[in-house]
Amino acid sequence: MPSKKFVVDLYIRVSTDRQAREGDSLEEQENELKKFCDYRNYQIHNTYIERGRSGGNTNRPEYQKLIKDIKSRxxxxxVVKKLDRLSRSLLDFEHLVGLLQEHDVEFISLRENFDTTAAMGKAMLRVALVFAQLEREQTSERVKDVFAFRAEQGLFNGGTCPYGYDTVSKELIPNKQEKKIVECMFELFLKTKATSIVEQELNAMGFRNRKGQLWDRRHIHMILKRPIYKGIIQWNGGTHKGVHQPLVSEDKFDRVQEIFEERNFNSSRDRIKGLLKGLVICGKCGETLSPNYTKKKNGTIYRYYRCNSTINRRKKLTKCSVYVASEALETLTLDTILTYSTESKLAQIRRDIELKxxxxEKKSVVLSADIEARQLxxxxxxxxxxxxxxxxxxxxxxxxERDKITARIDEFSLEEKQTQAQLYKLEFEKTxxxxxxxxxxxxxQAIVTFKFNHLKLSESELKQWLKDNILKIVYQENTVDIAFRLLEDSS
Structure with missing residues (x-):
C-alpha cells in the first residue's frame, strides 16, 4: 500500500528593490524550493508568491492564504528559502510558530536549517524563539523608559483616574464636584483625626463616591495618603512634581501625614523590620538570622536577631542557639563595610577581581577557538x-546510486544541524x-558612596543600599563575613 504523501505549501517573497540582488529573486527562490521538494519527495499543494511586499508585518494577501491552509490542515x-522571506519580525514569527504547532504543521527553512520534522530542527527553532522573547523584553524596557520620562516631566501615566480628577488628552484636570469632596475630606480629617468620623460625616452630607456608593474609610484613607493631591506624581518608587493642578495645599497634605504618623497607622507586621533582614546567615548552622523583639514589663523593648533553627528545634534537630543584639550586629556590619574603603582592602579586592x-578571559579564548572550529x-x-x-x-x-547519494545527503544535513546547534550554544556561552x-x-564607587553618605541615609535608604550591594552576611562569634553581589554574581 503506497505511503501517504507529505504535502507542503511553498512561500516566496521579495521586495521590489531586491529582485535583482543577492540571489533572492522570485524565480531563484522557487527553483530552489522545488528542487528541495523533489529531493525530499514532497507534494506541493500551493506556491504562494508575494511580489513587492514588506516582511515587517503580516498584512500580505498571499501570506493570509497560507494561514488559511494551515488552519484548515x-x-x-x-517551506521557505529563508526565514526573513516569511517574516522580518521575530514576534510575528513566534505567533506563526504557535499557529503551526496548534494545527500540527511543520516548518522548514532551507537557509537557517529549520526543519521541525526532526528533533534537531525543533531544538534550533526553540533557540530562535529565545530571541523572540528577548525582543519582547526589550520592547517592554522601551515602554518603561517612555513611562519614566513622562513621570519625570510631571505627566500622569494612565491607569485608573484618581478621584477628584478627569483625564483629558492624558492630562489630569480637576473635576469640580469631586474636587469639593476631596477638599472637604482633608478638612474633616484635620479636625477629627479619624477616617471613621470622616466617613460618617461625608455620608451624612449625602456625598457619594464615583460609583454612587457610600464612602468607606479605607477609600478615604487611600485618598488622604496619596501625594497626587498636593501635585506630586509617583512612579516606580520615585516622586516628581506634576504639571496637574493640586487639590490641596502642600502644607495641608503634610499636616494630614503627621497625624497618620502620630496615630501609628502602620501595620503591626511592619514593626519588626530589621536593617539586615533577609541578609544575615548563621555561621554555625547555615540558617537565616531573623529580627525579633521582646517587650519587658517596664515597657523596654529589646531588639535582637535570632537564628531560625531556634524557632522549631524538634523539627530541625539542632542545638544552635545564636542570639545577637540588633544594634551590635548592625553596627558591626556597617563598620566592616567601611573597612573596604581602605587602600589595603581595595588592593585585595583588585587582586581578587584580576584573578577572576x-x-x-581564558575561558573566553577557548570558546572563541571552539566557535571558529565549528564555523569552519x-x-x-x-x-x-x-x-x-x-x-x-x-x-x-x-x-x-540515488539512494546512496540521498543517504549521504541526509548524513550531511544531520551533521550540519548538530554543528549549528553546537555553534549557537557556544556563542551564547561566550556572550x-x-x-x-x-x-x-x-x-x-559603591563603597566610597557608602562611606560618605551612610550617616545621612534614612533607614529605608540604607536598607535598600545593603540589599542592592550585599548578597549575604555570615555571622559567627562576633565577626561578619560579607559577600558583595558584584564579586559573587560573577562566579
Missing amino acids: KVNAV NQVI SLKTVKQKRDQYLDSLVTGGFSKD ETSEKLLTIDSFK
Whole structure:
C-alpha cells in the first residue's frame, strides 16, 4: 500500500528593490524550493508568491492564504528559502510558530536549517524563539523608559483616574464636584483625626463616591495618603512634581501625614523590620538570622536577631542557639563595610577581581577557538551537502546510486544541524562569559558612596543600599563575613 504523501505549501517573497540582488529573486527562490521538494519527495499543494511586499508585518494577501491552509490542515509543512522571506519580525514569527504547532504543521527553512520534522530542527527553532522573547523584553524596557520620562516631566501615566480628577488628552484636570469632596475630606480629617468620623460625616452630607456608593474609610484613607493631591506624581518608587493642578495645599497634605504618623497607622507586621533582614546567615548552622523583639514589663523593648533553627528545634534537630543584639550586629556590619574603603582592602579586592577575570578571559579564548572550529566545520559540511544535492538533481544515476547519494545527503544535513546547534550554544556561552568580566571601579564607587553618605541615609535608604550591594552576611562569634553581589554574581 503506497505511503501517504507529505504535502507542503511553498512561500516566496521579495521586495521590489531586491529582485535583482543577492540571489533572492522570485524565480531563484522557487527553483530552489522545488528542487528541495523533489529531493525530499514532497507534494506541493500551493506556491504562494508575494511580489513587492514588506516582511515587517503580516498584512500580505498571499501570506493570509497560507494561514488559511494551515488552519484548515491542508498541508503537512510550510517551506521557505529563508526565514526573513516569511517574516522580518521575530514576534510575528513566534505567533506563526504557535499557529503551526496548534494545527500540527511543520516548518522548514532551507537557509537557517529549520526543519521541525526532526528533533534537531525543533531544538534550533526553540533557540530562535529565545530571541523572540528577548525582543519582547526589550520592547517592554522601551515602554518603561517612555513611562519614566513622562513621570519625570510631571505627566500622569494612565491607569485608573484618581478621584477628584478627569483625564483629558492624558492630562489630569480637576473635576469640580469631586474636587469639593476631596477638599472637604482633608478638612474633616484635620479636625477629627479619624477616617471613621470622616466617613460618617461625608455620608451624612449625602456625598457619594464615583460609583454612587457610600464612602468607606479605607477609600478615604487611600485618598488622604496619596501625594497626587498636593501635585506630586509617583512612579516606580520615585516622586516628581506634576504639571496637574493640586487639590490641596502642600502644607495641608503634610499636616494630614503627621497625624497618620502620630496615630501609628502602620501595620503591626511592619514593626519588626530589621536593617539586615533577609541578609544575615548563621555561621554555625547555615540558617537565616531573623529580627525579633521582646517587650519587658517596664515597657523596654529589646531588639535582637535570632537564628531560625531556634524557632522549631524538634523539627530541625539542632542545638544552635545564636542570639545577637540588633544594634551590635548592625553596627558591626556597617563598620566592616567601611573597612573596604581602605587602600589595603581595595588592593585585595583588585587582586581578587584580576584573578577572576583571568579565569574568565581564558575561558573566553577557548570558546572563541571552539566557535571558529565549528564555523569552519559548518562551512565544509554545507559545501559537501550542496555538491551531493546538485549532482543528484543534474546527474543520471540508477535507483541504487540515488539512494546512496540521498543517504549521504541526509548524513550531511544531520551533521550540519548538530554543528549549528553546537555553534549557537557556544556563542551564547561566550556572550554570557564575557558579561562576567569585572572592574574595580563600580565596587569602589559603591563603597566610597557608602562611606560618605551612610550617616545621612534614612533607614529605608540604607536598607535598600545593603540589599542592592550585599548578597549575604555570615555571622559567627562576633565577626561578619560579607559577600558583595558584584564579586559573587560573577562566579
